[in-house]
Amino acid sequence: MPEPSPIARLRPKKAFGQNFLVNEGAISSIVGSALGSSASRLLEIGPGPGVLTERLLADGRPLWAVDLDPEACDLLAHRFGSEPHFHLLQGDAVRLPLPEGEAWSVIGNLPYNAATPILARLLTEGIPWDRMVLMFQLEVAQKLMGVPGTKAYGPLSVLAQLCARLTRLVKLGPGSFRPAPKVDSAVVLFEPVQEPPSLAERQALLAVLHRSFAHRRKTLANNWQGTLPAAALLEAGLDPTLRAEVIAPSAWLKAIRILLIQYPEVFPSSCP
Template identity: 80%
Template sequence: MVLWGVSEPSTLPRLRPKKSLGQNFLVNEGAIRVIVEAALRTPAPRLLEIGPGPGVLTERLLDDGRPLWAVDLDSEACALLRERFVDRPHFHLLEGDAVRMGLPEGEPWSVVGNLPYNAATPILARLLTEDIPWERMALMFQLEVAQKLMGTPGTKAYGPLSILAQLCARLTRLVKLGPGSFRPAPKVDSAVVLFEPRADAPPLAERKALLALLHRSFAHRRKTLANNWQGVLPPEALAEAGLDPTLRAEGIEPRTWLAASRALASRLPERLAP
């Protein structure tokens, strides 16, 4: 799906975007509607917004009435959000880094966010590998990152994050956006990806070990698995785990990687363990 043209919100709160925080504020009204509708199309009892900035998405999410927690690292944005939503008792602000700060425990979330470009990958990795219950996620990424998430075996885009994400969720690209959909305009296109959890997703306890295996296997994309694991695991160990040591990592599909991770769990060196 692609949105043509840009219709900005009638009132856009003033907030100085900070390049150091990777901030590009969404101003495409059509995209705002798509993201909010996708995030709210779930019975999840709580909403979690990452990187609310001036609160363009926040305002519409709050209209739904569900409790909303917003996480932002920018103190200026947090001051603006406190002022804007002081009369909304179901609005809760968490000032800090979404990559590492603690989140309230409890019922499942619907997660939404125009993720800062410089932190999007570690934020997603955290959501996929930590005990953060979510029923749906609608997240904005740089287009190149979105393409990697949805990459297929044998393609340049396919990699560790593709495999983990596709094992954990069904992914749908909702919309592609050009630079003009943001203020300031970035130099790249962006895309919103919808994540819906898979019933057969690997347990949390297995996911970090899987990532460790994948990062080592993809360390040098042009090399075979045997070469990437040289001096750590012998080719016969890879073969016994269902991985052809003569192949490159990008040629192996996600379910094979999961089975191999389980088979190799006791053989991975401690320094590669999660």
Template identity: 80%
Template sequence: MSESAQLPRLRAKKRLGQNFLMNEGAIATIVNSALGSPAPRLLEIGPGPGVLTERLLTDGRPLWAVDLDPEACALLRQRFAAVAQFHLLEGDAVRMPFPEGGPWSVVGNLPYNAATPILARLLTEGIPWDRMVLMFQLEVAQKLMGEPGTKAYGPLSVLAQLCARLTRLVKLGPGSFRPAPKVESAVVQFEPRAEAPSLAERKALLTVLHRSFAHRRKTLANNWQGSLAAEALSSAGLAPALRAEVITPPVWLSATRHLLIQHPEVFPS
């Protein structure tokens, strides 16, 4: 077992989904991956007591840290007051404005109760990133990397795989954290695809996906009943008799692009 990091004293708050990483091997893996990006700036989400922050700052690049917990922010200000390249933003990473500039190397042991909406922001709001190295519950990581025809495959799989190349760097048990969560976790590395859909296409894609996956065991025709004719689905390359879970990401993107042009009425204005 890897050694455990010595954490500064900070009380983990269940309501904020805090579980502080202690596994030195995982910490090194995350930091090395994040710093392997040539991005000129670092963005850390959910730094907590600053275990990752401390190691990231040794690189010398400017680092912006975002945390919602006032107690954690007070500790971070105290720890890194003398570090010129450290910048702290106190607020909710789900909705607060991120700093302008970039591109970023984004890193974070994301709070479990906010990981998915934070990732959705990073994938759909035009925040420029060169690499992301993020911790998720194992179940979420499996969804991100889910393959067509499997239970894990869904809207999050399609969006993430069209936008990025995904690599699972490490899987962690509960003992790697303080306090120990009841679930396993995994770190996923994201690298942007040059052929990724535009921001407008990503938002339209989510509209199509959420409607198509509304009832997983139903066909596309049943999920879209009353709002889009079977002929329109067919013209977009989506056979109405299929279930959403068997359709590959490239086909979803091609179909969404077709619907944007031929059937814009299905998208909210």
């Protein structure tokens, strides 16, 4: 009797947000795009049963796989533990320490319930990457690629677009996964821009964006009332009578560079 497939051998757990990819076209697209990077090592987040892992390892580059699920880690260790360039890290990708070194090509069918904090970490903690190929709920992917003046545009749009060039590689329906989720998904390619914001600027930017978008229908002046006066916003090039959702990423970056210098007390943890 043939051995069951890796997906059949791993019980998906709702608590971990697991939906295992079974669409062959999507698997090939993700792996091909990730391996198109010149990075010397690979980082896979949420490998689950190892459908992507198996093909990534065939490339020969060192691969670090991070998964929170002990059962998945046992299966991965059984399948790939004898591979000298396979390294397994069990833990939460939101906070688990990662090996230092050269840039990664990052690959992930991210768990739906942790995709946003994982991405925020990859963009704000100085983890070196040459390319990222990541799966999100379609709604999250649309937010990442949102443009000013639209409902999708928000803090995640600004941060991601200032750090990377984003390309949606493929859209997937629920039938591409086991078990089938209730939403569509999308794979997004991240390629670093030439002059991204510094880490201090990114961290301060997130703080400013979350405050500015706290009440989307309110103006910047109203959202910042009691912390930054309208004059400070004007000095940073932000019209206090506007809503955050109409301001372009480049204007946010220009503003944060002024605010970090003029009002460092607002960002004590982000100051150089």
